[in-house]
Structures are given as C-alpha cells and as structure tokens.
Amino acid sequence: MxxxxxxxxxxxxxxxxxxxxxxxxxxxxxxxxxxxxxxxxxxxxxxxxxxxxxxxxxxxxxxxxxxxxxxxxxxxxxxxxxxxxxxxxxxxxxxxxxxxxxxxxxxxxxxxxxxxxxxxGGLAMTEPSSGSDVLSMKLRAERRGDSFRLNGSKIFISNGPVGDIFVIYAKTAPEKGAHGVSAFIVEKEFPGFSRGKKFEKMGWRGSPTGELVFADCLVPAENLLGEENKGADVLMSGLNTERILLGALSLGISRGAFECALKYAKERIQFGKPIAAFQLIQSKLADMSMEIELSRLITYRGAAMADRGLTRELNLIAAYAKLFTSEVAMRVTTEAVQILGGYGYMKEFPVERMMRDAKLQTIGGGTSEIQRLIIAREILSAK
Ligand SMILES: Cc1cc2nc3c(=O)[nH]c(=O)nc-3n(C[C@H](O)[C@H](O)[C@H](O)COP(=O)(O)OP(=O)(O)OC[C@H]3O[C@@H](n4cnc5c(N)ncnc54)[C@H](O)[C@@H]3O)c2cc1C
Structure with a gap:
C-alpha cells in the first residue's frame, strides 16, 4: 500500500x-x-x-x-x-x-x-423529520407534463442561504419507499423555490446553514439527475466520498489545534519551565500527534481507494475514516484548549473555535452512531 x-x-x-x-x-x-x-x-x-x-x-x-x-x-x-x-x-x-x-x-x-x-452549489437531503433515516424523506415531487412539482422542505443545508444551484432529493413514488426517491438539479430562480430560516450555530459558523422551501416549485423534467426513482443510488454514490472528505477536514482541524497547542506548550512558562517540559503535557502531545498520524493514514487510504473506483470496499473504509477522524478532532481540540488553559477558552486563540467546529464532524454527513452501525454491518456481513 x-x-x-x-x-x-x-x-x-x-x-x-x-x-x-x-x-x-x-x-x-x-x-x-x-x-x-x-x-x-x-x-x-x-x-x-x-x-x-x-x-x-x-x-x-x-x-x-x-x-x-x-x-x-x-x-x-x-x-x-x-x-x-x-x-x-x-x-x-x-x-x-x-x-x-x-x-x-x-x-x-x-x-x-x-x-x-x-x-x-449545495446539496439537500436532510428534512425536519428525516436525518439519519434519510430515505424516509417527505419532500414530494409529482410529475406534471414536462415538469415536476415539488412540495416540502429541507433543513440544515450547507450553503442554503447563499447557494444558486442545489442537488436535491425528493419522493417521486412515496409508496415505493427507498425505491421511490429521485434526484434533481434545482436553481434558486425556479418558481416556488425559496429560502427559509438561516440557522445560528455552535460551530461551522462561517459556513451558512439554512432551510430550503419548495411550494409548488416547478422543476423541468430535464433536470432529473439520474433516472426517475433511482435517486437513492445517486444519494449513496456520494456518501462515501463525502465521508472521506470530512475525514480530511477533521484531520485539518486536528492539525490546526495541535500546532497551536505545541507552540504554546513550548512558550508558556509555569513553575520556571515551559509547560512542554511537564510529562502530563507531553503525554497529551504524544497522543494528539499519534492520533493525527492515524487520521492521515485512514483518510488518504480512503481517498486512494476512491480514486481507484473501489466503491464496494469504500463502505467500510469511509465509515472508519469519518468516525475515527471526527472523534480524534474532538479529542485533540479539547486537549488543545486544556493545554492553553484559560487562554484556550478565550477567542484570542483559535482553539476554542476549533473545538466548536470539531463537534459537527461527529454529526454531519452521518453521525458517529451511524458510522458504527455501518462498520458493524460490514464486518458482520463479510464472507
Ligand atoms: C452544520 C450542519 C450542516 C449540514 N449540512 C447538510 C447539508 O449540506 N445537506 C444535508 O442534506 N444535510 C446537512 N446536514 C444534516 C446532517 O447530515 C444531519 O444533521 C445528520 O445526518 C444527523 O441527522 P439529524 O440531525 O436529523 O439527527 P437524527 O438522525 O435525528 O439523530 C439524533 C441522534 O440519534 C442517533 N441515531 C439515529 N438513528 C440511530 C440508530 N439507528 N441507532 C443509534 N443511534 C441513532 C444519532 O446518531 C444522533 O445521535 C447538516 C447538519 C448540520 C448541523
């Protein structure tokens, strides 16, 4: 490898x-x-x-x-x-x-x-009543001649408040469950499209998150993305690479927090020495750097597999990468705040923002619990 x-x-x-x-x-x-x-x-x-x-x-x-x-x-x-x-x-x-x-x-x-x-651009799958259980979505798309008429809403959409073009998922045949979902390309200018609430958030605050509303929104049939009722395939096709990319983002957050904590630990003097000289601080730095190296390995292994088109094998690796790197980012940023002490809690240093940002990594793109379920499913079904 x-x-x-x-x-x-x-x-x-x-x-x-x-x-x-x-x-x-x-x-x-x-x-x-x-x-x-x-x-x-x-x-x-x-x-x-x-x-x-x-x-x-x-x-x-x-x-x-x-x-x-x-x-x-x-x-x-x-x-x-x-x-x-x-x-x-x-x-x-x-x-x-x-x-x-x-x-x-x-x-x-x-x-x-x-x-x-x-x-x-942005992508909208999540709805008020369907998050982890995304295929239970309710947004309805009914065919009307050479258009589809969409009714319903999507929430928690990154770039929702500023986006122009969205990939969205809707039910074209609700009675068929997961086999009745279709994907569409929707422009913000389409009649019946509007933006709802913009959410105030703990972290990811410079990445606007919003609600999209579809009220008799007319989408030309030519904007169907993939085949009608095959939207679940379109949706699933992106989840693994999204998780690998989120792994890279978590890795980046961890590195940013670690670099700040390492520099601070070498410069901050307490009891007449840099705090980096204390073994309890060294232990934290050692764990942080080891977990960052492991985050790097799993993320780029996943990216290399995605580049080679190993779609089936990616289910497990993408879940490993998403789960591991996000939980590492949470641990590393929390320890970075700890190493900076009171200053770590202040906005003068970036680690408090990084800790708030890291939390979303364990939720967005499939929660840690869902990644564990995927991993369990993959290992239990392996021949
Ligand atoms: C800042 C932000 C940006 C986002 N951007 C986008 C975006 O661009 N596009 C988009 O479509 N969505 C986006 N999302 C939505 C995100 O993907 C969902 O929030 C996420 O998938 C979880 O869904 P939920 O919030 O409805 O939680 P729920 O699914 O309601 O989960 C609540 C809790 O229950 C747990 N849980 C659920 N099911 C199970 C189970 N079977 N077993 C054990 N535990 C379970 C979860 O792990 C979680 O802890 C974004 C969310 C946020 C906060």
Missing part, C-alpha cells in the same frame, strides 16, 4: 497551504463571529481553479481526483473549518455529484458556472 503523494500533489498542497495561511486564516475569526459566508476566499478558490477539482477540463474543471480534494479540504481545515466546509459543500456535495451522475447536457449547462464560481 503506497501513501506517497505525487510531485503535483505536493505542489498543490504547498499552494493551498500558502493561500490558507495568507488569505484564509486572517478571516477565520471574523467569519466565525459574524456568521458570514467567506465570499473573498470563495472568489480566490475559483481563481485558483479549486472549485471543480474532480470535473474534467471540458466542463471547466481541474480533472483531478479525491486525493487532491482531500489535500485542499485538509489544508483549508487547518486554518478555517468553515471555509473548508463551505468549499466542500460546493465542490464535493454539489459539483462532484453532478459530475458523477448528470448527463452531458446537464454537465454542459451547470458545471462551467459552478467551476468558475459564478454560481454557488
């Missing part, structure tokens, strides 16, 4: 790291405090060609893979989880989904503006 990055991937990491440190980090505190979308960074990500990472050049993208996607998500996550999350909702949840499942005409219409950043 090779986990060596290519020269191109190393160069990509360097350029995203430089951009993140110089341009994203200075905004992290402000977008968190003001709960605002990082439009400056989004524009720059577009200029750098990082909004359509996996999209072939003919549709305006970079033609790269999931390893590159993870490198970007990780490096942005080191300095600002919100920027990484809002970019991921666009580049992975919306753009990569369209790249994987759309027909040529849909790709030609939607991918170029999404890749150049003139349109912002």
């Amino acid at each position: 090779h986990l060596e990055f290519t020269e191109e991937q190393k160069m990509l990491r360097e350029s995203v790291k430089t951009f993140a440190e110089k341009e994203v980090a200075p905004l992290a505190y402000e977008i968190d405090r003001e709960e605002r979308f990082p439009s400056e960074s989004f524009k720059r990500l577009a200029e750098m060609g990082l909004l359509g990472v996996t999209v072939p050049a003919e549709y305006g993208g970079a033609g790269a893979g999931y390893t590159e996607m993870c490198i970007i998500g990780e490096e942005l996550g080191v300095v600002c989880c919100s920027t990484s999350a809002t970019w991921g909702a666009h580049a992975d949840l919306c753009v990569d989904n369209i790249r994987r499942n759309a027909n040529h005409a849909q790709k030609k219409k939607y991918l170029p503006p999404l890749c150049e950043g003139s349109r912002i």
